Amino acid sequence: MTAIAIDGPAGAGKSTIARAVAQKLGYLYVDTGALYRAIGLAVFEQGDDTADPDVVIPALKQIKVELRFIDGEQRVFLNGRDVSADIRRNEISMAASNVSAIPAVREFLFELQRSFAKNNHVVMDGRDIGTVVLPHAQVKIFLTASAEERARRRFEELTQKGQQVDYDTLLAEVRQRDYNDSHRAVAPLKQADDAILADTTGNRMEESIEQILKIVEKRLCDVI
16 A cells, blocks of 8 residues: 655645645545544543643543545544534644643554555655654655744634634744644654655645645655
8 A cells, every 4th residue: 555644834734735635646635633633622622621641641531533534525523423623623723732742642543543554545644644653655745834824824714714813823823833743752743854845835725736746746656
């Protein structure tokens, strides 16, 4: 089976780009960030501290996360409930970052992530796919953009959805998320030694998708 790993910081466009690449190639798309968002949502909805391992770890016993593919689209289910929209709320982004720093959470989701790659050609995106989850992936890409660019994209996305947000607040959150993800003790965000760096600052989404497709196609040709 062929695996394409796309890692990078929050807001770099990984999900949109990975989904488009998977569709183009006829591969299965796996959004691993959605899994951590689901865990974060579960703890957040209980009113608990998503950064407290003493709260989060016991909660895992009551959590079942599933990825179901309906009409070709990935849907996220939390204890049987479709939470695909709920996990995209802005406050859940930090909750996901918090729970992802807890080793027990990463272990909880590890085999679920790997199982998809064992049985399917996949495009999988996240923070540690190329370094930890799929270290032998045939294609590894580290997708990034400046913090200002990523905050601007997030601002436009949320504004278009009718949400009232402040750009400076979003920029601060992006920078904090970058720090949290890159400084956590287990599986920190970093570029794999054999990953190709792709900076999409200033690109339109269509340009970024085309940029990544060219990298993937070239690398797959090189490994065949």
